[in-house]
Amino acid sequence: MKKLIALLALFGACSFAAPVIAQDKPAVPVVEAKPAGATAPAAVAVPPAAAATPAPAPVPNKGDTAWMIVATVLVILMTIPGLALFYGGLVRTKNMLSVLMQVFVTFCLISVLWVFYGYSIAFTEGNAFFGGFSRLFLAGMNADSTAATFSKGVVIPEYIYVVFQLTFAAITPCLIVGSFAERMKFSAVLLFMALWFTFSYLPIAHMVWYWPGPDGFTDAAAADKLTATAGWLFQKGALDFAGGTVVHINAGIAGLVGAYMIGKRIGFNKEAMTPHSLTLTMVGASLLWVGWFGFNVGSNLEATGTAAMVFVNTLVATAAAALSWLFFENMFKGKPSMLGAASGAVAGLVAITPACGFVGPMGAVALGLIAGGACLWGVSGLKGLLKADDSLDVFGVHGVGGIIGALGTGVFAAPSLGGVGIYDYVANKTAPDYSIMGQLMIQGTGVLTTLVWSGVVAFVAYKIVDMVIGLRVPEEEEREGLDVTSHGETAYHV
């Protein structure tokens, strides 16, 4: 109990300390310096600004709103129970509940931190790396507040935008659980999650996704001015529709760093660590797939034709990746496995995530085929080279798949390859020229930025947790299993 209180106090401390540090870091003055800063620039998340213009403020469309509510629920389904079961089935019986708990409770913790300060730091105007504090504790928001979409004059209720983005923020740290499964202290997991979420997820989300919305893009000068207020990678033109960098590479590298810092499980490569229920893993992977339609299609923020295209892409890329994984598995390892099918599907989902709104269905299939083979290498060949006990292959699947997806987006978004290209909000049509090499360089910048940023933040966060709480459970507890020793219960009574 004492430990728990200390832990809560720590969360409290870091939730309030975070904005201060965030403010200290960048040299660029943040918006909050001005008294009226919160409402000054146009558009996203700042409804009162509309009062300055004579046109009536746009009202959310009921269809869009209904879809976003459904999409948000689907993304919750991805984490609990989807991801929890996917991971849970892969560990040994004695650690089943510990994995379920780590995912479940991380989801709860990040949900609360998100409405305290996460949303504000990620999705309000600040500098290119961190947002501002105008929405701390969702200040100034009510049922009439709106958030911009990708269409001019189309908005959705800001509340649903907040929770939709909350589900992304919550699933990302949960992905990391797979790397250090079966050996980390529960309290250490939670403290790490709070730190990493604050200093890696939030800035990366801001860098990639924050922009002031399309409404103000009336001419080139206005567009430049507005783009300058967006996140760093957004300004560079990095394409990440639903979170290849923000979610998957971000979590993948944090997991890999964790696997190194926490060390291998006792008996790794000596004892059999076979998944205890591939049945549950299949159920979890399937729930992830279903939920991913909320994740990817919901990222369109509107129920439009593009949303339908995203749906098709999410379906066929996943199917192609599962087939591709099984094909190579059968060829190199002798048998096509259920775990291979489930892992291949997840690899495809990861890879199509950044691309789903930019590529055509055949581009999606190609991306899926590449991702299936690449991630199989990620969990076997690459894993051998890395020599880390990334227990459930977070880096092999999410890191590698995320990188394939991010780079592949740059390639398959090209109209010449069936993609939709890049939309020019000033000309109100797709930009006529698309350079694959140019975009690939930009995508590469996004990938490297995320790898380095998240890797460094994760390293520091693990160090801090190690000093404050200690990362690992004692050897005896690890041998007995975390279910009984950390949570005092057993998953199965037979």
Add this chain to the structure above:
Amino acid sequence: MKLVTAIIKPFKLDEVREALSAIGVQGITVTEVKGFGRQKGHTELYRGAEYVVDFLPKVKLEAAIKTEMLDQAIEAIEKSAGTGKIGDGKIFVFELEQVIRIRTGETGADAI
């Protein structure tokens, strides 16, 4: 009296039970076990990790047999449990000193 212990392939259990019933064996006790013999284990592959499974699942059955029925019982098990392939299992025969039916207190061959 003899105690016959047989290690057999799990999917052969029903046939063995039927064959023993047919010659008048009144009861058997069955346990799921793991072990290894000449039939080597197999490897299982989970993503990059390969595990050698040395111990294969088998079924162990035990039956108390009147001495005069022993040969018949052994033949019944041999016939019903055999597939002709490696891994069919083994039969062990032990001397059985005493048998007691708990409900009635009967002892010896009457209790079998």
